[in-house]
Amino acid sequence: MPTKKSFSIRRRILALATVLLLAAAVALIVFIRDYAERAADRAFDRLLAASALTIAGAVQVEDETVIVELPFAAFAMFSGADRVFYAVEGPDGQTVTGYEDLAAQMDETSSAEPRFADIQYRGELVRVASIGRLISTASDTGWVTIHVAETQNQREALSNEILSNAIVPVIALTLLAVGLVWFGISRMFAPLTELEHELAARPPDDLSPVSVPVPVEVGHLVAALNGFMGRLQKTMERVSGLVAEAAHEVRTPLASLRAQAEVAMDEQDLEAMRGRVGRIHMGAVQASQLVSQLLMDATISHRLEAQDSEMVALWGIIEEVCQRLDGEQLERVSLEASDAARAVQVRGDRVALREMMRNLIDNGLVYSEGPVEIGAAIAADALVITVGDHGPGMDDEEKASVLERFKRGKASAGTVGSGLGLSIVSRVAEAHGGKLRFGDRAGGGLLVEVALPLTRVSRRAGMAAMAGLALAALLLVPGNAEAASTNYPAPDGSSGTVLTIVGVTDTKVFQAFVAGFQAERPEVTVTYEEMDSLPLFRQFLDGTLPVAPDLLISSASDLQLKLANDGHALAYDSPYLGALPDWAHWRNEVFGFTFEPAVIIYNPDRIALEDVPRTHLKLAELLETETEKFRGQIATYDIALSGVGYLLAAQDQTISSTFWRLATAFGRAGAQFSGSSPAILNGVAEGSLALGYNVLGSYAFARQAEGANIEIVVPDDYVLVLTRSMLIPRDAKEVDLARAFVDFALSPAGQGIAASGTALGSVVPGSTGDWTSEAIAARGRGVIQAIPLGPSLLVALDTLRRQRFLDTWKEIVSPKL
Structure with a gap:
């Protein structure tokens, strides 16, 4: 070759x-x-x-x-x-x-x-x-x-210009790098030469680690070489030990066999010869068992060092060992275990665990003449195996010494054995993170107990149904909840992890999101503080909120954007951010999670179907022509008190050329002004109000589904749509929990809740439910104008511009506060 x-x-x-x-x-x-x-x-x-x-x-x-x-x-x-x-x-x-x-x-x-x-x-x-x-x-x-x-x-x-300015440094750096590579290669090979000389000078039996200083890059090679030599040394020590132990332990039975055979050769008496042959057979059995145990001991040591583990049904191994017993021994064994213990699995080496159980069962059968009882149970996240016999038992001073190699108890006198069985059991149990304990069996005998740890089993099965139950309870509770702090304890009983949320969403609506979140995180307690949008914004800036929030949620997204723009929000790259429409988030700091149109609601007993205004202009004309009929019967937001009301009014003014005409009509008709949608909804449903303007569709749809006496108009000219937004305050204590809630709200599970009975509307396209963005948009014929989360929202919040807008509004509508 x-x-x-x-x-x-x-x-x-x-x-x-x-x-x-x-x-x-x-x-x-x-x-x-x-x-x-x-x-x-x-x-x-x-x-x-x-x-x-x-x-x-x-x-x-x-x-x-x-x-x-x-x-x-x-x-x-x-x-x-x-x-x-x-x-x-x-x-x-x-x-x-x-x-x-x-x-x-x-x-x-x-x-x-x-x-x-x-x-x-x-x-x-x-x-x-x-x-x-x-x-x-x-x-x-x-x-x-x-x-x-x-x-x-x-x-x-x-x-x-950018390209030409960058090419010259690139060429220069390339040439410099080539020179550095040549110099580095020359320096790199010098330690290899020194390592070669050090290894060449060693005697064959020197397997100590290489201590020659080498660069980090070569250090991995030296570490691998040292590891190999270490493993080789351990193997050689194990083989040497096995040979020495085998030579020591086998020498005695072999010498006895030889002596008995020599005497038997000269024996003339047939009965005496038969006795000699019987003793020769017993010695051969003892030698054979000793050799088998020595080989198995070496095999177990090798497998435990290799740490080759798998999930093993231990009770199946016990049944397998019992099936290999002869008929007489099998009749003496009784098996008893709970269904959970029979099915549970432990992580470990199947061969080592099988040898452990074989030695335990053999000891019970050899050192007692009565039945051997094998049981299994689960206790404190561990599988406990017990083997009890009816033998002489074991003294307390012997229970530690019998775990040593070739050590046997007093009861073993006259019984064939190697003294390795319990040593193997102890090492296997310890290698699997378990514990071996000897006890006295009630009624006499020895009780051996082996406890092996179990892998962690999830306790969260069935928790997902809680979200559906909470949502069902939500739909059965009418009316508006008072703004207050509500505590939702952790479903699994934990008390150390608390997520604090401050928001403007009705508590009875928001509890569906809490239940869904806790279905995925049952160890979390949620505290929810409900407030109006403008007080939330102002009290957060003043530091006077009743609780320290980990998450802020508001329908006044312009105020949320200002908080983020002014540096009060933490950035978070949610894995669900890419699914959000571009208009429904600002950078990675403000996240919209609902799709809520501003609608007109009316009481069908107060306004005939043919008189219902279906555009903003028709509403203005209706109030102009029927001023006295509707005096004091129309309601909308007080934009000086409501953050979301101001947001919608500012957007109306930007889009519609009839906005100030409509505002004038409100003033002439003596319109009522409120700080929240639920208050307007209650008035229209009860009949004290005939019509509500710019009411959040999410609340209106939910109340209508509950049976409230209201009808809803999605305007035919244009429809403003806002998204309820979330931000994580920069000084939040439970940042990871707040991020987890953001992920949940944007996930298919959270969007499913938004599109279900809450009627908040899912903002992520392709969601499923009755109140998806596609389904809501299909309810009207007008142009859908989503209010985008972006710096343009800050224009209307300019102090002077806002004040001029409010002054003009008050002058025209003359609200009754």
Whole structure:
């Protein structure tokens, strides 16, 4: 066979490293180029989007006509090196202002989120940002589309500048790395030479660990070598011990056999010869048993060191050992165990456990003539095996010594044995984390008890049904719960883990989420403090909340966003974040988990079906023409007291050109104002109010399902939809529990609760239930306008803007407080 040529590891490493470094440099340059293009696109896209949003903010409606006074700032942000085009399209698709040919090339949009596209326009490749602005007029509701386009010269220039500035350092670093690799290889091989000399100088019987100092990289090789030599030394010691023990223990029975055989050869008396042969047979049996036990002892030692474990049904092993007994011995054995003990499994080595039980049962049969009783039971997370016999028992001073190798008790006199059986039992029990104990059997005899630990068994079976029971109880409890702190003890009786939540959701509604969460985390106690949205916001900032919250939940998502924007929220990358719509979360700090439309409710006994207003304009006209009929009979939020009320009013004012007309109609009709939806619902259901405006649909749908005398209108022009949001305060004590609750609320289980009898609505698309976002949207014909969680919500919270808005509102509606 031809000899393989030797090769240089040093050269191979250098060549491979050089190739890899060059490939990495090329890959890095490609990545930098891609990153440069993406970075340039991202920067300029933000400018385009900002320009489009600035123009969208200038869109107004006068006398049913869309007008735009183009702000100076809309184009002031561009560099001037590129060409800029724009177009504004009305709801009817006609160009209001700008470049008509640009509008003709672009589709209309019905989203407040900017969309980007690359098109060929006037002979150049341009980047276009398109954004929608929802408006509502007396005659219609629709989307105004704003397009802003820019050529891409500056983008390419920025991208090339980033790339060119990055290539030179990459090339320089690649060359430097090649030189460092060559130097490092030379230094790396020096310790290997020293290690070679140290091993070559050792005698054959020296298996001590290598102590030559080596680099960390070579240290793994030396550690593996030391480990191998350590295992080899243990094996050699075990083999040497086995040989020495076997030579010592077998020498006596073999010498006895030889002497008996020599005497038998000279024996002339037939009966005497038979006696000699019997003694020879007994000696052979003893020698054979000793050799078998020595070999089994070595086998068990090897298997326990290997730690090869599996799940084993120990009672099945006991039955297997008993089946191998001869008929007379089997009749003396009785088995008794509970059903749980028969079925339970322990983790361990099957062969070692079988040998342990065989030795225990053999000892009981050999050292007693009566029955041997074998039992099994589960006690304190352990499987307890007992073997009791009717023999002479064992003195207390012997119970420790008999566990040593080749040690036997007083009762073993005249009985064939090796003194290894109980030693094997002890080592097997200890290796499996168990305990061996000797006791005195009631009525005489020895009782051997082996306790082996069990794997942890889950106690959570059946807990998932609690969520359904709690939800059923929820639907049977009418009315509105008073704002108070409610404690939900841990289902498993634990008391040390408490999650504290402060929220604005009705307690009887929220308890369904608590029950569902505790079904998955039965060790957690939940404390829920119900408050109104604006007091929650203010008291949190003042530090005067009645409890220290781990989680804040509010329907006033603009206030939640402000808390997060001002640095009061912890970030959390929930695994369910990707399933949420983009509008239903802000970064990874504020999480929406419901889909709740703002609806109109009315009492069917107070308003005839043909008079029911199904648009915002129709409601204003109804109050204008039937002012006296509805005086004091209309209710909506007091936006100065209700955070969610202010949020909805600010969004109404942004979208609808008839908002102030409707506010004026409220004032003329002497509308009633409340701080919460439940209060309005109660008034309409009882008949003291005829109609409620901007009521949260979640509460309305749930109350209607309970049988309340109300009807619900999902407006036909536009429908505001908000999402109840969660945030984890920065100073929360139980951060992990708060994160677990966020995960639960966004998970299919939590969204299933939102889409069920709570009627809060599931915000995650594709959820199942009666109140999914798709099912709620299908109940009306209007444009669904979700209120997105984003910085735009902060505009309405500006102190001066908010105060002017409230002053104007109060002046027009003159609320009765």
